[in-house]
Amino acid sequence: MPGARETLGAPLQRVIDLFEAREERWGTLLVLAIVVGLLAGCLALGLHAGTEQLVHWLAPLAAGPGGIVLPACGALLGSWVVVSLMKEPAGHGVPEVVRAVCREGGRMRPRSIVSRWLGSLLHVGAGGSAGLEGPIVHSGAAVGATIADRAHLDERQRAILVACGVAAGIAGIFHAPLTGLAFSMEIVLAEVSALSLLPVVLAAAVAAALAQALHGDSTIFAAPLELSVSSTDLLLCLGLGLACGLGAVMLTRGVGWMDRLGGRLNLGRLGAPALFGVGVGLIGFFVPKALGDGYSLIHEVIAGDLSAGPWLLAGLFVAKLLASSISLGSGAPGGVFAPSLVLGALTGALFHRVIEPWIPGDQLASVGSFALAGMGGMVAGTLQAPLTGILLVMEVTGGYGASLALMATTVTSLLVARRFERWSIYMRVLAEAGDLLRPGTDQRILADVRVSECLDDAVLPINEGMTLADLVRVARRTSRNHFPVLDEDGALVGMLELSSVRELLLDPELARVTLVGTVMQEGGARVSADATLAEALAQFDAASAWVLPVVEGDRFLGLVSKSTLFGIYRNELRLQTQEG
Amino acid sequence: MDITGAARLLGSPESTVVRWARQGLLPCRGSYPELRFERSALERWARVTGMRGRAGQAARVDYQDDLLAAGILRGAVGSAQPTDAAKAIGFAVNQLSDLPEEARQEITDAVMERERMASTGLGRGVALPHPRRPVERWIKEPRLSVLFLEESLDWAAIDGQPVSTVLLLLSPSVPMHLELLARVSMALHDSTLVELLRSAPDAVALLERVRVIHRED
Structure with missing residues (x-):
């Protein structure tokens, strides 16, 4: 283990050796998980502190008329950092991590550690209505990936360290290790095994402990969670879940709509953030609370300090929904997690306000409780991560007694959201691009391998003017049964399978007067050389064939057989799961 | 219908049908060897799963014809x-x-x-x-x-x-x-x-x- 030995010294190495299990390098993984946890935790704290500071410095500017263009400047600068300076794709951060794990073995560039970190600091600090969680997740993941590369880990272990970074990021932000674990498992890793669970828990715990040590507060949204197992509360939570689910759909569709609008207006990757940023600034001029990541608004709502009637709350909701949709849809760096929390809190408060007249005071939980439950529900609906939603609320409030009520809210919200949106806001873009392929799964192998890797070009072609008697002479030189029929330019005009003309071959008289062109199969299925295994197998099924010709345009390249495809598939399976 | 009928309908060997039933993949009633199947349920299953069975391609020409x-x-x-x-x-x-x-x-x-x-x-x-x-x-x-x-x-x-x-x-x-x-x-x-x-x-x-x-x- 060259990496560990160099970086950590001999005594630690001996400790590691105690735990090393075969080639799995468990011990190394655990130690590195701690390192990742510390680093990602620092990044999380740093970003929050930095953003708060920037907001503080810009406050006088924001108060004046310049406040309308401030979010636009922040969005523009932030996007510029990510897209032009660091040359990374725009995006919320989390989808990029998932794509890296699914398609690139978790490889991420070291610059990703700072790219979105810096970009979102500028964007959100200047008022952009987005969250810092996605960028922190992105940074943490990049930390994990970079360390994995330095330590020469393999794909599976790298994916685990990436998950460690993700979990540590979330844990550091919310001081909630289990939430970090749930998030990384539900969204990034999508696999749970003994090997992957422990390092991730370790990283998350370390980050949460660090955050606690440096930040002081034991919980970030401290408030008692008064929801109990009473039937009133449970029924109300179901209703709240319904509201959250609908709200989640609104946010998901709003972001998607703005994203498409930006594309249609053809503003470019810097133009969209700038222009949309002005829109955000305008909203912020009338509703300042809709700007930024909204944590202060959440605190207000939970503490019950926000004295607002239902209409005002609804108005705040709409303003935040619009501002977030615009900010996130513009492509400026920032995440959707915080906006979901804000909208969830507002939904909860609004729900509470609406229900208030109907339920006697002593049976109704506090507005803060509903706000918190709403936050969990909205997370479950927007991210389609119910466990994360439940654990987040439980951990930040210490309210484990409210688990049943929380579950009612989050699960209802998830079901409602899924009724309208197949994919979460994170996954939609990936799924549409066909990138949502989990490692080691069937679908990924079938999508990764191309036909060009499987084709057999040691084939004897024939032409249509030949007689079957000529074919007999050719057939003697090969053991194959399938012959491509080509014209003078090498273009494929048909296929001839020996078995279809077997009886004729045995009759020399008829064989001499029958031309290949008369008995060949024209217009049969052809496979393209850059088709994936999945596409090729579908063609085999449709044609009920075992051998098909491979072409590039019209030009014949070779033959591919179903049995070869399966052999290659078997090899890849062994390679990618490393269990064979 | 019984296992033999189901096997014929699905174009797969009887052992495969028995395995599918055991794995809970196939709609059926009872337990081996008294498995019972319903034609419409099997047909729907075949349609939904895309199982076309391994029945050989129907001969395009009936060899009985002169x-x-x-x-x-x-x-x-x-x-x-x-x-x-x-x-x-x-x-x-x-x-x-x-x-x-x-x-x-x-x-x-x-x-x-x-x-x-x-x-x-x-x-x-x-x-x-x-x-x-x-x-x-x-x-x-x-x-x-x-x-x-x-x-x-x-x-x-x-x-x-x-x-x-x-x-x-x-x-x-x-x-x-x-x-x-x-x-x-x-x-x-x-x-x-x-x-x-x-x-x-x-x-x-x-x-x-x-x-x-x-x-x-």
């Missing part, structure tokens, strides 16, 4: 005295009087095109003209036009012998053409038939011999 006899019945038997191979082909095509003029022209052109590429005289006085590719537009079922030449003609056959029997073969598809050729091949191996052809028989006699050959196969 394709040759049927082809002759749908075709024609006659004699003529054309002056060359091209005219002989024209006569053979025109024997199919039910075809419109346009069809006969198109078919004649197609057969001549093939004939120009290579002679269809396969020897022993028999020629097998046919179009290079099936003429699907006009030919919906296999048809044979048998033309006996009162004076044998040079057909540039492989064995150099002149041709006295012209068997014009018309098929709607390549597989049908292959099958027809196979039947012709089998028939021409029967020395009695080859002898009979030299005597320019009428349709009845020809069909009788063809049917005998088919029955013996």
Whole structure:
């Protein structure tokens, strides 16, 4: 283990050796998980502190008329950092991590550690209505990936360290290790095994402990969670879940709509953030609370300090929904997690306000409780991560007694959201691009391998003017049964399978007067050389064939057989799961 | 239905059906060996899962059919005295009087095109003209036009012998053409038939011999 030995010294190495299990390098993984946890935790704290500071410095500017263009400047600068300076794709951060794990073995560039970190600091600090969680997740993941590369880990272990970074990021932000674990498992890793669970828990715990040590507060949204197992509360939570689910759909569709609008207006990757940023600034001029990541608004709502009637709350909701949709849809760096929390809190408060007249005071939980439950529900609906939603609320409030009520809210919200949106806001873009392929799964192998890797070009072609008697002479030189029929330019005009003309071959008289062109199969299925295994197998099924010709345009390249495809598939399976 | 019926319906071996039932993949009732299945449930399952089973491809041609006899019945038997191979082909095509003029022209052109590429005289006085590719537009079922030449003609056959029997073969598809050729091949191996052809028989006699050959196969 060259990496560990160099970086950590001999005594630690001996400790590691105690735990090393075969080639799995468990011990190394655990130690590195701690390192990742510390680093990602620092990044999380740093970003929050930095953003708060920037907001503080810009406050006088924001108060004046310049406040309308401030979010636009922040969005523009932030996007510029990510897209032009660091040359990374725009995006919320989390989808990029998932794509890296699914398609690139978790490889991420070291610059990703700072790219979105810096970009979102500028964007959100200047008022952009987005969250810092996605960028922190992105940074943490990049930390994990970079360390994995330095330590020469393999794909599976790298994916685990990436998950460690993700979990540590979330844990550091919310001081909630289990939430970090749930998030990384539900969204990034999508696999749970003994090997992957422990390092991730370790990283998350370390980050949460660090955050606690440096930040002081034991919980970030401290408030008692008064929801109990009473039937009133449970029924109300179901209703709240319904509201959250609908709200989640609104946010998901709003972001998607703005994203498409930006594309249609053809503003470019810097133009969209700038222009949309002005829109955000305008909203912020009338509703300042809709700007930024909204944590202060959440605190207000939970503490019950926000004295607002239902209409005002609804108005705040709409303003935040619009501002977030615009900010996130513009492509400026920032995440959707915080906006979901804000909208969830507002939904909860609004729900509470609406229900208030109907339920006697002593049976109704506090507005803060509903706000918190709403936050969990909205997370479950927007991210389609119910466990994360439940654990987040439980951990930040210490309210484990409210688990049943929380579950009612989050699960209802998830079901409602899924009724309208197949994919979460994170996954939609990936799924549409066909990138949502989990490692080691069937679908990924079938999508990764191309036909060009499987084709057999040691084939004897024939032409249509030949007689079957000529074919007999050719057939003697090969053991194959399938012959491509080509014209003078090498273009494929048909296929001839020996078995279809077997009886004729045995009759020399008829064989001499029958031309290949008369008995060949024209217009049969052809496979393209850059088709994936999945596409090729579908063609085999449709044609009920075992051998098909491979072409590039019209030009014949070779033959591919179903049995070869399966052999290659078997090899890849062994390679990618490393269990064979 | 029982396991055997289900296996037949799904086109898979009984052991596979039993395994699917055990794994909870297949809708069924009871437990092995008294598994019971419902036809509609199985059909729906097959449709939803896309299981087409491993039943072999249905034979496109039923081997019970006497394709040759049927082809002759749908075709024609006659004699003529054309002056060359091209005219002989024209006569053979025109024997199919039910075809419109346009069809006969198109078919004649197609057969001549093939004939120009290579002679269809396969020897022993028999020629097998046919179009290079099936003429699907006009030919919906296999048809044979048998033309006996009162004076044998040079057909540039492989064995150099002149041709006295012209068997014009018309098929709607390549597989049908292959099958027809196979039947012709089998028939021409029967020395009695080859002898009979030299005597320019009428349709009845020809069909009788063809049917005998088919029955013996």
